[in-house]
Amino acid sequence: MIADTQVAVSGERLTVTYSLHAGPKDALAIAEKATTEQTIEFPPELIGDDGIRDHIFGRIERFEAVEERLHHADISYAVECSAFNLPQLFNLIYGNISLFPQMRVERFALPQSLASVFKGPRFGIAGLRETLAAPKGPLFMTALKPQGLPANRLAAQAYEFARGGLDIVKDDHGLANQPFAPFRERVAQCCDAVARANAETGGNTVYAPMISGPSEQIVEQAFWAKEQGAGALLIAPALIGFDVARRLAQDDALGLPMIGHPAMMGSYVVSPTNGFSHYAMFGQVMRLVGMDVSIFPNFGGRFAFSPGECRSIMAGCTDPMDHFASIVPSPGGGMTFENVPDMARFYGEDVMYLMGGDLHKQAGTLEENCWKLRALANVPDGGEVR
Amino acid sequence: MIADTQVAVSGERLTVTYSLHAGPKDALAIAEKATTEQTIEFPPELIGDDGIRDHIFGRIERFEAVEERLHHADISYAVECSAFNLPQLFNLIYGNISLFPQMRVERFALPQSLASVFKGPRFGIAGLRETLAAPKGPLFMTALKPQGLPANRLAAQAYEFARGGLDIVKDDHGLANQPFAPFRERVAQCCDAVARANAETGGNTVYAPMISGPSEQIVEQAFWAKEQGAGALLIAPALIGFDVARRLAQDDALGLPMIGHPAMMGSYVVSPTNGFSHYAMFGQVMRLVGMDVSIFPNFGGRFAFSPGECRSIMAGCTDPMDHFASIVPSPGGGMTFENVPDMARFYGEDVMYLMGGDLHKQAGTLEENCWKLRALANVPDGGEVR
Missing domain, CATH: 3.20.20.110 (Ribulose bisphosphate carboxylase, large subunit, C-terminal domain)
Known part of the structure; x- marks a missing residue:
């Protein structure tokens, strides 16, 4: 068990919409796995009711069926987890779960504090x-x-x-x-x-x-x-x-x-x-x-x-x-x-x-x-x- | 038509073994497409019987059936096409054809002149x-x-x-x-x-x-x-x-x-x-x-x-x-x-x-x-x- 931890975060979160290519039960299980796979990469049962669980875990904000074997999940992550740089942002969005055959990034939305780090297209x-x-x-x-x-x-x-x-x-x-x-x-x-x-x-x-x-x-x-x-x-x-x-x-x-x-x-x-x-x-x-x-x-x-x-x-x-x-x-x-x-x-x-x-x-x-x-x-x- | 072109090459070629996930006729057609897609990226019929065709085109060295819908093709490329650097080598091995849903890199073999450019694992x-x-x-x-x-x-x-x-x-x-x-x-x-x-x-x-x-x-x-x-x-x-x-x-x-x-x-x-x-x-x-x-x-x-x-x-x-x-x-x-x-x-x-x-x-x-x-x-x- 990890001793309870305080984590100071802004409360701003980025949100990724994933598609999950499985029936409802499996799709939800995959989405839930992703909330820890992409963040703590650690057995969630070893984390107490603390700041890590509250802030560092990904959070399923929305989960819905599109078809029998197609679901969409919006998962949000604390903006601080991105370290405000692109390699870690990619890692957060789709690092380990790039190895999940049934989970795909449909789109993402960044809060202003993170978006502003990137200049984007100059022209x-x-x-x-x-x-x-x-x-x-x-x-x-x-x-x-x-x-x-x-x-x-x-x-x-x-x-x-x-x-x-x-x-x-x-x-x-x-x-x-x-x-x-x-x-x-x-x-x-x-x-x-x-x-x-x-x-x-x-x-x-x-x-x-x-x-x-x-x-x-x-x-x-x-x-x-x-x-x-x-x-x-x-x-x-x-x-x-x-x-x-x-x-x-x-x-x-x-x-x-x-x-x-x-x-x-x-x-x-x-x-x-x-x-x-x-x-x-x-x-x-x-x-x-x-x-x-x-x-x-x-x-x-x-x-x-x-x-x-x-x-x-x-x-x-x-x-x-x-x-x-x-x-x-x-x-x-x-x-x-x-x-x-x-x-x-x-x-x-x-x-x-x-x-x-x-x-x-x-x-x-x-x-x-x-x-x-x-x-x-x-x-x-x-x-x-x- | 491109006027005939002389191309000076060493004759050394790297070889990539691809798997092709299609029946025999389609698999061969995909492999043939790859020989130009990965190199000249140009209509092959506009190239004469010249150095570009002889040396720059990829070359199918081997094509064989593994299963009804699984074939293997060894395609070789002139080592000079790699420009002897990694980004272009990756491009040559799997640049545009990364967009082919039925073609996968199984393994590759580099001639000494190219392999020696890379130090590889230090330890x-x-x-x-x-x-x-x-x-x-x-x-x-x-x-x-x-x-x-x-x-x-x-x-x-x-x-x-x-x-x-x-x-x-x-x-x-x-x-x-x-x-x-x-x-x-x-x-x-x-x-x-x-x-x-x-x-x-x-x-x-x-x-x-x-x-x-x-x-x-x-x-x-x-x-x-x-x-x-x-x-x-x-x-x-x-x-x-x-x-x-x-x-x-x-x-x-x-x-x-x-x-x-x-x-x-x-x-x-x-x-x-x-x-x-x-x-x-x-x-x-x-x-x-x-x-x-x-x-x-x-x-x-x-x-x-x-x-x-x-x-x-x-x-x-x-x-x-x-x-x-x-x-x-x-x-x-x-x-x-x-x-x-x-x-x-x-x-x-x-x-x-x-x-x-x-x-x-x-x-x-x-x-x-x-x-x-x-x-x-x-x-x-x-x-x-x-």
Whole structure:
């Protein structure tokens, strides 16, 4: 037995909505287990009627049936348990219970004292539109591909895409520091190519290099890219660490728009009974770590996301969330010219289309195809949006 | 069409064994998709008969049926595609395809030119036994709990556990920098308490504080803890970032044993059809990032791991793997006195038992219970090991 303990807390609590994929009795038992698994990680019967039980234990605030084998539980935790930093906040929300096959994070809500620790998206939709001089209408992004091309040919592509008026030309996320197109060589040449195109057209295309480390070098890489003229950075939080992504996004001296990529993030979302909802991961988490754009696989593309999941990502990116700016959902992963009209109706205006391969498949030059894409996506009648 | 491209590569390739959870035709189609999804991420029909196709594309080296809806594919990638760093290596192994619900990493094999980039476990089983002055027999670890106790009471526990002769006393992984037991206060007091107990008993107990950041401070935290006398560090790679874990482990000036914790790693292993096998994640990945001890949930405890999965973790920790030292599997997560004899037969000698709550449940003092645990786990007749 642990001797009774006084615990000084503010009384503020964060709340996580979990789905529990089991019948009512088991679902409640799992939720109850989580209240201690995520906090004291200790036999609850060894804790008296004290401050630890009152304040440190998670608390089931709501438990309800959605279907026979689907329940929702809101569990709250003392804000102090988060230690007011991201790794421990993640641990509190989904550390050990990431090992529970039947429990998933649907969404979370942070009290102001915790939310305020995170700067969140520096630009968001509004700031990004200002930076890109694109006050309305959908935004457009492509990726420099394929891996294996030398830096000068990637830069030549970047030039054409910038001539084509795309808003952002990013590295393919697999471009790191490979010998066939070393990081510094590629970034310098692509920055120059995009600047040259902008000077010629009066455009505002931004080049976003992939920043992926290793850890010892990642901050320096980001600053170096900025010095070369990179106007945004491409970041895969699950590859470099969510808290490293946050650290880069929050760096005022860096201060660039951040484009979040889902590489190695899939295992957190593909199970319907474990991990995070699409809403939480591609919306809330991306905003928490300060991404301004959230890339995800479009429905009907190379991956298995449903329209409903894509719609929930849009909501996660734009629903009110403390001081966190709304961010730009960016569907990609096999986007084609053919499905642009459907996408335009589905996503509306506040979207950044990410088209890769299909820009290369069309008859015209890359530059021409970019303009064709833009024309196609700007549905003149406004369509049936969302 | 991309103009033909020459690509200079060494010819060395890494190989990943994936399981594909589909019938033969679909499984092969998924494997084929992965060869480009993980590399060029581009329509393969736009690539000619050139160096990119020959070298950059992943290559299916083996494809075979295991069951009607379970196939294995070995896919190799040019070592240069890894950029010889961990984030891009992870991206290559399981970046975008982490979004494939039917494809899982079973194991991987790195050529020497890539393996040699990673130092791997600095101590491993042999080095850890030397550090702990425990040349044979099982090793023992506990955690300071519950969250909510002030630093002096956690330190008092640490003292008792060290008096009890446990090899490692670690922070509970949820202890970060909470106001009720701030990081510096807790680490300093626990280091002192363990040193005092060691001085009294002549023992070698090591205290391992949880190092969880935030990123801006994590390296400094680790060094500061070492200065206070911490003899090992507790790290959760999925919380702080796998590459940050590697960076800490590889730091020669730090040079402490690393204990890997699975917090937020669960979603990578709980699905049988997505993520990583237990062998790959708790064995190979932990060794790659330089953990000396791999904590995982024991079968029959609070989590759902099976004996077979635990056995595969043991294999992943100790199978030959380039220059990577064998590391110590550390089953925890609800270990009880009652199941110690079974565990002793199952795990054999090269194991580090992680017992938390049950040490508090026994009749004796914590110190007495530690000795009782040790006696119980040292099966005198050698038992039926593994």
